[in-house]
Amino acid sequence: MHFIAGVACALALAFAPAARAQENDAYSRGELFEQQSKFAEAAEAYTQALASDPAELPAILGLERADAQLGHLDQFLPVLERAIAAKPQLAPLREAQLRSLRTLGHRDQLRAAYERWRADVPGDPTPARSYSRMLIAEGDLKGADSVLRQAQKDLGTGRGFDYELAQLRAASGLWDLAAQSWREAVEENAYLDQAATFSLVSAPTAARPSIVRALQAAPVTVSARRVLASLQLMWGTPRDGWESLRVLPPDSAAVVAWGDFATKAEEVEAWLVARDALAAAQHASPEPRALARAAYDALRGGDAAGALFLATLGERTLDSATAAATIVPVHVRALSQSGKVADAAQVLNAYARFLRPADRAPLDRVLAWGWIRVGDVAKARELLAHSDSTGADALGWLALYDGNLAAARKSLRPDVESSSEALAALALLARTRADTAPVTGRAFLALARGDTAAAAAGFEQAAAELGDAAPLLLMTAARLYAAHHSEQQAVSLWSAIVTKSSDAPEAPEAELDWARALRHGGQTQAAIEHLEHLILTYPQSALLPQARRELELSRNGILPQS
Amino acid sequence: MLTFRMRFWRALTVLLLCFPGAARAQHLLVPMDDEQSNHLKAYGLTYAALLAGGRAEWLLNYRGGSFLLPDTPEIRRRAGLDGVSFDAIDDGALNDIRGVMANGNMDAVPLEKAPKIAIYTAPYSPPWDDAVTLALKYAGIPYTPIWDDQVEHGELAKYDWIHLFHEDFTGQLNKFYISYRGAPWFAEQQERSLATAKALGFPNIPALKKDVAEHLRQYVNNGGFLFAMCGATETLELAIAAQNVDIASVFADGTPVDEHADEKMDWSRTFATRDAHLEPSPYVSSMSDIDGHQANVPGRRQPLGTFTLFGFSAKFDPVASMLVQDHRNVIPDFYGVTTSFMRRTLKPGVTILAEEPGAPWVKYIHGDYGKGSWTFLGGHDPEDPQHAIGNPPTDLSLHPNSPGYRLILNNVLFPAAKKKPLKT
Numbered sequence: 001m002h003f004i005a006g007v008a009c010a011l012a013l014a015f016a017p018a019a020r021a022q023e024n025d026a027y028s029r030g031e032l033f034e035q036q037s038k039f040a041e042a043a044e045a046y047t048q049a050l051a052s053d054p055a056e057l058p059a060i061l062g063l064e065r066a067d068a069q070l071g072h073l074d075q076f077l078p079v080l081e082r083a084i085a086a087k088p089q090l091a092p093l094r095e096a097q098l099r100s101l102r103t104l105g106h107r108d109q110l111r112a113a114y115e116r117w118r119a120d121v122p123g124d125p126t127p128a129r130s131y132s133r134m135l136i137a138e139g140d141l142k143g144a145d146s147v148l149r150q151a152q153k154d155l156g157t158g159r160g161f162d163y164e165l166a167q168l169r170a171a172s173g174l175w176d177l178a179a180q181s182w183r184e185a186v187e188e189n190a191y192l193d194q195a196a197t198f199s200l201v202s203a204p205t206a207a208r209p210s211i212v213r214a215l216q217a218a219p220v221t222v223s224a225r226r227v228l229a230s231l232q233l234m235w236g237t238p239r240d241g242w243e244s245l246r247v248l249p250p251d252s253a254a255v256v257a258w259g260d261f262a263t264k265a266e267e268v269e270a271w272l273v274a275r276d277a278l279a280a281a282q283h284a285s286p287e288p289r290a291l292a293r294a295a296y297d298a299l300r301g302g303d304a305a306g307a308l309f310l311a312t313l314g315e316r317t318l319d320s321a322t323a324a325a326t327i328v329p330v331h332v333r334a335l336s337q338s339g340k341v342a343d344a345a346q347v348l349n350a351y352a353r354f355l356r357p358a359d360r361a362p363l364d365r366v367l368a369w370g371w372i373r374v375g376d377v378a379k380a381r382e383l384l385a386h387s388d389s390t391g392a393d394a395l396g397w398l399a400l401y402d403g404n405l406a407a408a409r410k411s412l413r414p415d416v417e418s419s420s421e422a423l424a425a426l427a428l429l430a431r432t433r434a435d436t437a438p439v440t441g442r443a444f445l446a447l448a449r450g451d452t453a454a455a456a457a458g459f460e461q462a463a464a465e466l467g468d469a470a471p472l473l474l475m476t477a478a479r480l481y482a483a484h485h486s487e488q489q490a491v492s493l494w495s496a497i498v499t500k501s502s503d504a505p506e507a508p509e510a511e512l513d514w515a516r517a518l519r520h521g522g523q524t525q526a527a528i529e530h531l532e533h534l535i536l537t538y539p540q541s542a543l544l545p546q547a548r549r550e551l552e553l554s555r556n557g558i559l560p561q562s
Numbered sequence: 563m564l565t566f567r568m569r570f571w572r573a574l575t576v577l578l579l580c581f582p583g584a585a586r587a588q589h590l591l592v593p594m595d596d597e598q599s600n601h602l603k604a605y606g607l608t609y610a611a612l613l614a615g616g617r618a619e620w621l622l623n624y625r626g627g628s629f630l631l632p633d634t635p636e637i638r639r640r641a642g643l644d645g646v647s648f649d650a651i652d653d654g655a656l657n658d659i660r661g662v663m664a665n666g667n668m669d670a671v672p673l674e675k676a677p678k679i680a681i682y683t684a685p686y687s688p689p690w691d692d693a694v695t696l697a698l699k700y701a702g703i704p705y706t707p708i709w710d711d712q713v714e715h716g717e718l719a720k721y722d723w724i725h726l727f728h729e730d731f732t733g734q735l736n737k738f739y740i741s742y743r744g745a746p747w748f749a750e751q752q753e754r755s756l757a758t759a760k761a762l763g764f765p766n767i768p769a770l771k772k773d774v775a776e777h778l779r780q781y782v783n784n785g786g787f788l789f790a791m792c793g794a795t796e797t798l799e800l801a802i803a804a805q806n807v808d809i810a811s812v813f814a815d816g817t818p819v820d821e822h823a824d825e826k827m828d829w830s831r832t833f834a835t836r837d838a839h840l841e842p843s844p845y846v847s848s849m850s851d852i853d854g855h856q857a858n859v860p861g862r863r864q865p866l867g868t869f870t871l872f873g874f875s876a877k878f879d880p881v882a883s884m885l886v887q888d889h890r891n892v893i894p895d896f897y898g899v900t901t902s903f904m905r906r907t908l909k910p911g912v913t914i915l916a917e918e919p920g921a922p923w924v925k926y927i928h929g930d931y932g933k934g935s936w937t938f939l940g941g942h943d944p945e946d947p948q949h950a951i952g953n954p955p956t957d958l959s960l961h962p963n964s965p966g967y968r969l970i971l972n973n974v975l976f977p978a979a980k981k982k983p984l985k986t
Contacts, residue, residue, distance in 0.1 A: 142861065143861075548644070551643065
């Protein structure tokens with residue numbers, strides 16, 4: 001008897017590795033079949049893989065997938081029961097059971113399975129969390145609420161259910177309570193911040209103040225403030241978002257939060273908010289590259305002075321080679337935009353030997369535009385002549401400023417990113433046959449220098465110089481007058497275009513601008529008259545949709561809101 | 563000088579429009595198929611023609627439900643301003659069209675009188691918008707806003723057409739108490755409604771709204787046209803059926819819902835529905851099981867599909883035909899406080915104008931009641947399917963060809979028709 005038992009044991013020991021290898025093979029085959037969409041074969045292979053260990057989790061989950069595809073989940077349930085009997089503590093088995101029963105629509109058995117699981121692991125919140133999440137996903141908020149309440153009672157605490165409660169409350173439209181729960185959930189698990197943001201972002205406008213209050217409440221925490229700042233960014237109030245984060249004590253977690261927020265702010269082109277976040281981060285934890293980024297953001301946001309300050313600050317802390325590659329370009333741009341072109345040239349020359357020709361050429365062009373803006377066209381021309389810059393358009397602009405339309409026509413080309421200034425120049429060059437027009441050139445130069453009043457007067461005078469493009473030049477002048485709040489002069493030009501050049505393409509354009517100005521000035525009836533005249537006189541104009549929309553607005557129709 | 567110039571131009575334009583020689587015809591055909599560049603304004607153009615004392619015809623099922631208007635300089639001018647497409651036709655061409663119509667499921671309905679329109683809307687602005695107000699404003703159709711005091715003072719009889727929108731006639735303010743009780747707009751709405759109720763001699767909001775509902779019922783019974791959308795449809799029915807039973811939750815009138823309210827509802831009085839069950843919980847944003855979609859109850863919310871307009875015989879069933887004139891037969895569905903109407907709750911004799919095939923609910927219904935008639939369209943905004951409180955209102959200049967909004971405007975012109983006896 002002992003002998004037989006001994007042989008049996010020996011055999012078992014001898015064959016066990018082989019059996020294990022076979023089961024592993026069976027599991028691998030199952031995966032292979034599954035990849036080939038041969039689900040019946042996959043199910044068979046997974047069943048074989050479960051021969052020695054009925055609770056082998058990968059095989060169980062594989063069988064669940066295959067049986068679900070075959071519509072045989074009912075056959076899977078007894079397999080699961082055996083697995084659970086073998087390893088009652090293994091939560092994924094219980095979750096698979098709940099999933100399968102839910103898919104099969106066995107509501108009573110689902111509830112019973114949950115109750116069994118709860119009884120098998122007293123004190124463990126996992127059953128209630130899994131089951132309530134399932135109910136929330138199904139939209140059974142009442143059921144989920146009841147499960148969570150019971151679990152809280154059983155465990156004597158609400159901790160551990162914040163995520164589920166947050167989801168439940170958000171789905172019920174109880175936004176203030178949802179925000180409180182999300183706050184607690186992200187305190188426990190910071191990685192839930194995105195889930196919190198996306199859950200709360202859809203709150204209606206009226207509910208947003210209560211969410212803000214919940215996330216702003218004392219004590220101030222990084223996780224809650226991160227969620228709040230992200231929400232405010234997505235709600236279109238980036239400055240509020242930064243204000244929510246700004247109050248954090250400047251430790252390492254805050255620096256990371258500020259950096260992340262700056263990246264998000266840049267994505268929505270909230271440049272000055274990004275500037276502030278990056279500047280704060282760099283102040284708490286000096287990092288010259290972040291400073292360069294902040295300076296660029298300042299420049300993009302129109303704050304050349306801020307960019308200059310940040311760039312100068314950064315340049316002091318870097319070696320020359322690194323500075324040339326990172327912060328010098330923004331420094332040069334900021335100086336140039338601020339009208340300090342000589343200083344910009346000085347900075348560029350100081351770092352000349354650290355700049356590659358490919359990096360230098362665009363900076364030369366920046367400098368050239370700086371010289372043009374301050375009125376020194378000769379210096380701009382000289383710089384471009386000696387530069388490696390291949391930008392023919394810069395030379396085209398210089399030709400235009402000289403009034404040499406023939407040369408400008410050869411060099412200036414339309415570009416997808418053409419500025420309104422460039423479009424005006426291209427339109428003029430296409431419209432007129434003249435080769436020289438010094439008055440027009442000076443008007444464009446004044447525009448480049450930012451002298452709107454002189455440019456407007458110049459374009460008005462230029463209309464006498466270029467008769468074939470007179471309406472276009474007058475229209476350009478009128479726009480500049482309007483932008484410069486010289487309404488009366490703009491109106492006089494619009495009127496001249498509408499009455500004296502009614503066949504010109506600028507006539508409906510002038511009338512539309514005129515009507516808009518009247519409406520904004522409160523002269524609604526006059527605006528309506530102009531718009532009606534435009535619509536009826538130019539029925540083929542591409543401006544008609546805009547004119548009709550203006551007419552709607554003038555008639556106190558639908559006011560667009562956003 | 564400027565004004566003089568403008569007047570000169572306007573005069574010249576009008577002169578050209580009046581005497582364009584060969585361009586002048588006897589009739590303007592306003593097509594309502596895909597050739598039309600602004601369907602919604604076309605209704606306003608037709609309404610304006612009627613308001614000016616002219617006659618018009620609605621060519622049912624002809625090119626999407628076209629309109630035939632007299633060829634006058636003013637109509638041409640307005641069409642030009644509004645971007646409404648039209649074809650100028652002479653008598654010969656019109657005869658050809660009538661020939662085509664005679665041989666198909668088409669008919670011409672004369673439109674004789676611009677109906678007087680009232681919209682039942684609060685004088686203060688709640689944070690949602692009314693699709694009908696938007697449609698009328700955009701189309702340029704005049705209307706008068708009326709509210710509880712005008713209804714209570716018997717002013718309904720002044721109007722041919724009454725529109726109801728988002729009002730909760732059960733007086734429970736759409737059960738938004740739970741979700742929005744802290745919102746300033748909700749508190750303001752509640753206070754104002756209560757003040758109105760007290761001023762009119764009612765103890766609470768449900769009592770006032772129930773009485774308003776009764777006035778509306780009598781208005782239709784006496785020959786009025788009523789069009790309702792969204793939550794007004796369902797709650798009007800509930801308020802009428804609950805004339806003698808308390809169906810308002812404790813937060814609305816201080817007393818709980820009558821335990822036997824379901825059994826005490828008098829469905830013989832309602833326009834469209836019967837045997838519905840009330841939602842007793844004040845915490846569930848639903849009024850009853852009339853609505854199929856239950857958009858504000860997450861556990862019950864049904865997904866949106868598309869709804870299909872029924873085709874009716876233009877010659878024998880002109881009223882239903884008018885209500886479904888459209889250039890699209892299948893239209894994406896849209897949510898509202900009440901989105902749809904469960905078939906099993908509809909009374910026999912209710913005409914289903916649009917349904918979601920295979921679904922247990924319908925979208926658009928119509929019926930006669932006493933000497934008048936009613937039409938219910940479920941949902942809030944045809945161009946904003948998921949519309950939520952606080953969302954910006956729809957800008958209809960971006961949706962000039964909206965097939966959903968056409969359904970609303972069909973209802974505006976339908977009372978203008980010289981009615982023919984229903985033969986089916």
